[in-house]
Amino acid sequence: MSDAQQPQPAGTETTATEAAAELAEIQRRQEQVIKAVLVPVWYWWALAAPIVAIGAARDSRNLVVQAIVIPLAVLVMAVLIGAAIPEVRRRVKVHSTPQTDGRLVVAIFGMIVLVDVVIISLAASLSAAHVPYPVTIGCAAGAAVLVITGPLVVWYAHKLMLSQARQQLNDAPQAGGSTP
């Protein structure tokens, strides 16, 4: 068979085994694309570390430490958020629906709000109770929430995109048609 052969209605020679293998291949490639856009687990640890560093710097009450650690930590986070994600997206962009995108935005936004609420409320409460290192403890708790919820959001994104991809595959045969 020539590589440049034009499309034509055929398929009579294709056995069920070949068709199943071809469908499995299609599914495998879909999963490959989805996995490529998901951030790895280390990403959340790398984001959590600067959060704890900011808290510790704030509690040190040392202006020199704060002047060095806080901008550095913010820079690390900015690089991770602003560069790492677009780098992945520059390679491939998953085919998604507005519904999937909307759900993912809600999940990510919810995670950010949760982390912020944990940090602020815990740090404020501990500070009011005169507990030592309140901001460090608050930030460590927020970082822990991030490390736990980050992979959960990734898992949710993976599940959403995979179910959307499978839905697209399952929708294909519903119209009936002209296969011999």
Added chain:
Amino acid sequence: MSTARFDELIHAPKRLEIVSLLAAAQWADFKYIRDELGLSDSVLSKQLSILESAGYVQIRKRFVGKRPRTSASLSPAGRQAFDQHVAALQRILARSQHDAHAQPVAEADRGISGR
């Protein structure tokens, strides 16, 4: 909605890999496709050209700084052809399963009428 239509152009193994990858993506970088599928530059270029001339793939070239970046995406016609091909594959599979199920029933029927 698409009708089932087996597509010989997509059926070729390398092109099936490329089209499957692109079907899951809005677009993909040339290097990404090459690395993920383990193809050489020349093989990928050749296959993309074939798909492009069939109207299945759109090639986009742009510059990021001074570096040229090539990306590919499925055209609406390519996406439709892919959906139809998937439908055709699923139909082949469904027909085979139906036949496999129907055969023992027919044999059983013959057994009853033969008594």
